[in-house]
Amino acid sequence: MPGLVRFVVEADGGSRGNPGPAGYGAVVLDPATGETLAERAESIGVATNNVAEYRGLIAGLRAARELDADARVLVRMDSKLVVEQMSGRWKIKHPDMKPLAAEAAKILPRAQVTYEWIPRERNKHADRLANEAMDAGKRGERWEPSGSTAVFDRGAARALATPPPSGPVGDAAAGAAAVRAALAAGTGARGGAAAQPARADTLFGDEDEDTGADAVAGADTAAAPGWGPDMGAPATFVLLRHGETALTPQKRFSGSGGSDPELSPAGRRQAAAVAESLAARRTVQTVVSSPLRRCRETAQAVADRLGLTVTVEEGLREVDFGAWEGLTFAEVRERFPDDLQAWLDSPRAAPTGGGESFAAATRRISATRDRLLAAHAGRTTLLVTHVTPVKILVRLALGAPPESLFRMELSAASVSEVAYYADGNASVRLLNDTSHLR
DSSP states (O other): OOSOOOEEEEEEEEESSSSEEEEEEEEEEOTTTOOEEEEEEEEEEEEOHHHHHHHHHHHHHHHHHHHOTTOOEEEEESOHHHHHHHTTSSOOOOTTHHHHHHHHHHHSOGGGEEEEEOOGGGOHHHHHHHHHHHHHHHTTOOOOGGGOOGGGGHHHHHHTOSOOOSSSOOOHHHHHHHHHHHHHTTOOOTTOOOOOOOOOTTTOSSSOHHHHHHHHHTTTTTSOOOOOSOOOSOEEEEEEEOOOBTTTTTTBOOOTTSOOOOBOHHHHHHHHHHHHHHHHHTOOOEEEEOSSHHHHHHHHHHHHHHTOOEEEOGGGOOOOOGGGTTOBHHHHHHHOHHHHHHHHHOTTOOOTTTOOOHHHHHHHHHHHHHHHHHHSTTSEEEEEEOHHHHHHHHHHHHTOOGGGGGGOOOOTTOEEEEEEOTTSOEEEEEEEEOGGGO
């Protein structure tokens, strides 16, 4: 689907009896961070599984439209019936399904919505919401977000948040999911080309998908998986954190909103050492730098040694740490304890005084990554940047949750590396290498 996906909608529905007491659940996710933007759930009385699933889809699409009526949306459901019917590949025969499908189709323009089938175990958030709604209905109550326990599944949802890329975007969650789907279907691809859902329209029409689709989806599992065609030379980002400044050994917050310090004497020695190491590798073809001084100085030392020029990319700047700039972690904890805890708890929380949240930084860095990949396809590019941009690029390539940002060590003048393949998958080849400094 053209353009960038703004929201991921995951929806589900269930019926205890089929037909029987039924309910649905839907969640809207931010594809960059995996954060939950909206939840919907409701008990709908006596209905079938399929009716409940369509009602979940409708609720999820409406929630996405309320957030942004112009947004491009990826819908993920474990109902092969709903996914195939809404994608136009299966006919809608059942009289109960036709009006629901028509209602869903009218919520957003068709060009804004695409559908993807996922296994049930990867739709736990929406499934839990649907079960909570049915439980509330059994008690004669309405489902309330304050009572939801679906938060327990959000870590898994984050890891799957990024939608399948169009071209070399390099978010691994979708690529890994595609590999799993390909292996389950007895096919495969280098880096994870998406496997298409099994075509079962000749086997069943509108009967409950729980009774037939799972058997169809697993019909080819006996075939031997293998790697597909060569994707060609990947676009490779060599990620270099800048050398030390006077603030680095003191472990002070130093972002794009502070004093923009220069390299210290130790930092200049580090830059020279990494320049020699990269020259020996003879792989870097382009040098791109954050606009901040410490990166430009590090990049220039490398470029001079390689005989290249430096291109400055604004999107590679460090996060703005607001009022925390120049402070140590202990000083921030003492002065702004509540703001610091919120920042540690949620990627959507910004540092005190109008700094940049990790969620906002992820959107910025993702867009920068896509732009640089388009400009340097098949080439090896050195990106001289900061702790946060490097960690975000690695996190996205791994499909790791936002909290993984606090679990990576990145030393001054360290080298990491990510390769991006033409099918949209990515491979982390190196992290925090400092061998050139020893």
